[in-house]
Amino acid sequence: MKACNLRSAILMAVLAAAIPAHADPLAQVVGRWRDSDGESEIAIARCGPALCGRIVWLKEPRVDRFNPNEGLRARSLLGMQVLSGFAPDAGGTLTGNGYNPADGKTYRTTLALSGPDALLVRGCVLGGLICDDDTWTRQP
Numbered sequence: 001m002k003a004c005n006l007r008s009a010i011l012m013a014v015l016a017a018a019i020p021a022h023a024d025p026l027a028q029v030v031g032r033w034r035d036s037d038g039e040s041e042i043a044i045a046r047c048g049p050a051l052c053g054r055i056v057w058l059k060e061p062r063v064d065r066f067n068p069n070e071g072l073r074a075r076s077l078l079g080m081q082v083l084s085g086f087a088p089d090a091g092g093t094l095t096g097n098g099y100n101p102a103d104g105k106t107y108r109t110t111l112a113l114s115g116p117d118a119l120l121v122r123g124c125v126l127g128g129l130i131c132d133d134d135t136w137t138r139q140p
Helices: 002-018 025-029
Strands: 031-034 040-047 050-058 081-088 094-100 105-113 118-125 130-139
Touching (some): 025 081, 025 094, 050 094, 081 105
Antiparallel strands (some): 031 040, 031 130, 050 081, 094 105, 105 118
16 A cells, blocks of 8 residues: 555656646746846835736936826835736736836736747837837746
8 A cells, every 4th residue: 555655656756747848837937037228126016916027236326206196206216026927818918007107107918938048028019019128047
């Protein structure tokens, strides 16, 4: 009986190890990412059932000067949440909202890995008619 339990345990461990990494699309995106111009790094983490992202490093100190709320324009971008609500949509794409401090606007945004260390971030308006892409690089 004990040998059968041992075999079952080994089989379960082998099967668990064989589950592909893409089984959890959220887990693949969790981590620290540098934007394409090297000006900031965003830490993407789980926020409840979804993902969110905060600015955790800035090359130069900056404030949220384009925020539509005048009272928030003097706040530092460091520590600011810029990604929220990312979860797989019906097609499996990670979709949520991305705040762009460069213009103070929030866009419908998608996140997609384009290799193990590259994240394609796409913000769109007008139902996806106009989009802008940025490729972020995974940081250690």
